[in-house]
Each structure stands twice: as C-alpha cells, then as structure tokens.
Amino acid sequence: MLLGALAAIAAIAFLAEARLKVAAAAYFDASIVLALLALAIAGPLPALLVWIVPDAISRLVIRQDRLCSPGLVATVSSFALAVLAGYGVLQLAAAPSMVAATPALFTAGLVMYSVNFLFARLTFAPFYQGFRPSVLIRSEFRDMLPPFAAMLALGLATAALIGPLGVFALAPLAMVVVVPQLALAALGRDRSVARLSRPDATKLYAAAIADALALPRRERRTVAGAAAALARATPGELEADRWGVEELPDAILAALHVNERWDGTGWPAGLSGSWTPLPSRVLAVARAWSELTAGGTVELSHSEALLDLTLRAGAELDPAVVKAAEQVVAEEEAFVRAPGFQPRLHRLPLPRPVRRAKLPTVLAHLTRPT
Incomplete structure (x- = not known):
C-alpha cells in the first residue's frame, strides 16, 4: 500500500504539472524523495519503479515524449545508478530502524540527487541538447539544491512517521507535493x-x-x-x-x-x-x-x-x-x-x-x- 501511495503521489503531481505551459522548475518535485522512501521501505527495484512513474506516463500515456529516444536511456540509467548509490549508503549505515536511519537517509538523498544530475543532465544534456555545463550546474544543481533539501527534510520526517502511522504518514508530503501542482494546473487549464x-x-x-x-x-x-x-x-x-x-x-x-x-x-x-x-x-x-x-x-x-x-x-x-x-x-x-x-x-x-x-x-x- 505504501509503494502504491508513493507511485500515486508521483503520478498525480506529474499529471498536474504536465498541464502547465512549462514545468514548475522542481520547486515541488519530490520524485527523488519518493524514490528514497521506496528505497528505505522495499529496496532498489521498487524505488526505481516509483521514480520512473512520471517518465513512463510521459512516454506511454500522454505521449509528451517519444517512447524510444536517447533521453530514455539517460533517464533510466541515471535513475538506476542513483538508486544503487543511495542503496549502498543505506547498507553501509545498517540502521536498526527508520528513525535511526535518518542521517543515512539524508546522505542517501543527497547522493541520489548528485548522481542523477551527474548522469542525466551533466553527461547527457551538453552532448544531446547543447547546454553548457556551467549553466546546468548553476541553474539545475546549485539553484535547485535548497528546495530539494527542504523537500528531503520533509521526506525524512515522513519516513520517521511511517512506523507509527503507516500510509497516513504520507499525507503531509502529499499535500506539499500535490496541492501546489494541482493549483498551478487549475490556473493553467486550457480554457479558451x-x-x-x-x-x-x-x-x-x-x-x-x-x-x-x-x-x-x-x-x-x-x-x-x-x-x-x-x-x-x-x-x-x-x-x-x-x-x-x-x-x-x-x-x-x-x-x-x-x-x-x-x-x-x-x-x-x-x-x-x-x-x-x-x-x-x-x-x-x-x-x-x-x-x-x-x-x-x-x-x-x-x-x-x-x-x-x-x-x-x-x-x-x-x-x-x-x-x-x-x-x-x-x-x-x-x-x-x-x-x-x-x-x-x-x-x-x-x-x-x-x-x-x-x-x-x-x-x-x-x-x-x-
């Protein structure tokens, strides 16, 4: 149920964002945090599946992106490498409980954020999309790090509450992720x-x-x-x-x-x-x-x-x-x-x-x- 809820949050947030003129600049993007929670709960493969939900919807459901493209290879490989890197951090910590694993989860989240950026953007984008690495580092890594850190902190609080509250612990995270996206989508709805x-x-x-x-x-x-x-x-x-x-x-x-x-x-x-x-x-x-x-x-x-x-x-x-x-x-x-x-x-x-x-x-x- 927890994994299904995480996937649902990712899907709803993405579908809301897809109705905007342009993407919402990752301020409410919790995809890495959702994958991190799935990683802590069920391991690497479920985490990868949760993380890839928005990309799958984009390619298979709303056809926003082509099914087969270099971007698909970059996305899946970077997600997989980031999940494995985060999993390695958690295994090294070997914490006995979710609360005790909080420092390791924070470190794993930062590692996943960095690895994903390194392979999905810094390696792929300059060659296939023509972006300058310095611009990417400034606009997509440094500038996005504070909102990601805030989202990660909320994810850690959610992880600590999963034990006593179960799936209901996801409610605050879902509100922060989904409600702003839905509000933006409502304003951006195509009403001619x-x-x-x-x-x-x-x-x-x-x-x-x-x-x-x-x-x-x-x-x-x-x-x-x-x-x-x-x-x-x-x-x-x-x-x-x-x-x-x-x-x-x-x-x-x-x-x-x-x-x-x-x-x-x-x-x-x-x-x-x-x-x-x-x-x-x-x-x-x-x-x-x-x-x-x-x-x-x-x-x-x-x-x-x-x-x-x-x-x-x-x-x-x-x-x-x-x-x-x-x-x-x-x-x-x-x-x-x-x-x-x-x-x-x-x-x-x-x-x-x-x-x-x-x-x-x-x-x-x-x-x-x-």
Whole structure:
C-alpha cells in the first residue's frame, strides 16, 4: 500500500504539472524523495519503479515524449545508478530502524540527487541538447539544491512517521507535493475564450480589466452590471430618453456611453477623454477585445487582439484601459498554454495585492523554463 501511495503521489503531481505551459522548475518535485522512501521501505527495484512513474506516463500515456529516444536511456540509467548509490549508503549505515536511519537517509538523498544530475543532465544534456555545463550546474544543481533539501527534510520526517502511522504518514508530503501542482494546473487549464459568446467574453474581460485597474468595489459592480445590461438589452432598451436623469442607474449610464470614443467622435453624447465614465471606457475595451477573440469572431490570439487594441488606443479607446488589458494578459500568459485563454486571476479569492502583484510573479518564477 505504501509503494502504491508513493507511485500515486508521483503520478498525480506529474499529471498536474504536465498541464502547465512549462514545468514548475522542481520547486515541488519530490520524485527523488519518493524514490528514497521506496528505497528505505522495499529496496532498489521498487524505488526505481516509483521514480520512473512520471517518465513512463510521459512516454506511454500522454505521449509528451517519444517512447524510444536517447533521453530514455539517460533517464533510466541515471535513475538506476542513483538508486544503487543511495542503496549502498543505506547498507553501509545498517540502521536498526527508520528513525535511526535518518542521517543515512539524508546522505542517501543527497547522493541520489548528485548522481542523477551527474548522469542525466551533466553527461547527457551538453552532448544531446547543447547546454553548457556551467549553466546546468548553476541553474539545475546549485539553484535547485535548497528546495530539494527542504523537500528531503520533509521526506525524512515522513519516513520517521511511517512506523507509527503507516500510509497516513504520507499525507503531509502529499499535500506539499500535490496541492501546489494541482493549483498551478487549475490556473493553467486550457480554457479558451473562443468557447464563450461575445457577451460572456465581454463580461469576463471587463471584470479582469477592472481588477487590473484596481477599481473600487462599487465601480467593479457598475462594470459588471453594465456588461450584463449590454448582454441582455434589446434594441431601444438602452436609449437615454427612456430614463429620467435622477433614476438612471450607474450600470445603465455606463452601458449608455459604451459607444463614446476617446477622441470625442462617438455617441450618444460625443464625450471625450475622461469625460466618459470610466466603467464605460472599461466596457468599450472589453467589448472590442471580445469582438476579436470570442467564439464566432475572427478568434485571434490575445497578442494579436492586443495589437489591434493598441492601434485603436488614443482615438477610439482609452490608452490606460488598453494598458490594463495588456497587463491582464502579461500576468497570466507565463503559465497558461492556450494563446486565447480565459483570464482568471481576478476570480481568485485572495487580496488584490496578492492576486495581482505577488501571485503572478511567483507563478512566473515557478513555471520558468529550467
């Protein structure tokens, strides 16, 4: 059961990571630690099988990598050598219990980490992939050593708890390994805006832009209400003469002025610049954006659509609002595969400084190419 749980953790974490735009830079990679635990529990062969689970899924299930390639030889041989090296360390220690074996397990983990890097990356990558050894040593060995050491420490604590708790001792390790990967994968899920109608895409973009602009809650509600009003309005429902000035809701006012232009040549009032209500300017950009990317349109990618919006900024559209749309895309495209993804950071139940300032930086760092 323990070996099955270790293999399951490795598989779930890998499948979650496979949905990201790029790999998550090993910050939550516990494959060596999982193999080390399997080595301590059952010996070299089970440890090798647990370690190779992600690579097997990549080649046999999701076909992310070719089945037969030089990389397969390098991977299997480096894993095998690392497992044997770790096994040798544990045999030399000959500890009577898992708790007593903690120093040996720590040493074995570092040995496995080093041997795997030496054979899988430092020997293979320069010849077959053209990487410079100095770059590999810095980016994939030295920089990854602190997060690996932290993961190894958690693995040692897990090993010490296996005796009294059994398979339940794996729960903290599974949480640390799997939950961040699943969260990253959920954010990086391929949900194309082309699946949405233009009104729905307008609502989505308007909410994301309003969040990027840090609009107060009241104005964000006005933007959402105006987008909803535009979506369900029939011809004539948004005509100004249907409403008395005092009874005109903010959302209806914003919807009424969505056709104003930044240069003052729009309608119904010919307002220019900041004289047009800000929710109207947000909605104008959101609508223009959706008309280029939503289902049933030309379905451009975000980069192509933003180029068009940029050309219209300063004449038709508010340049600051277009910049906010660019910010929305820039903050999310680092970890999302689809070129026409649905923005979703604004929906996270987190404080805005975390959601819009810190989280994109962290996600971009975690999902940078290794």
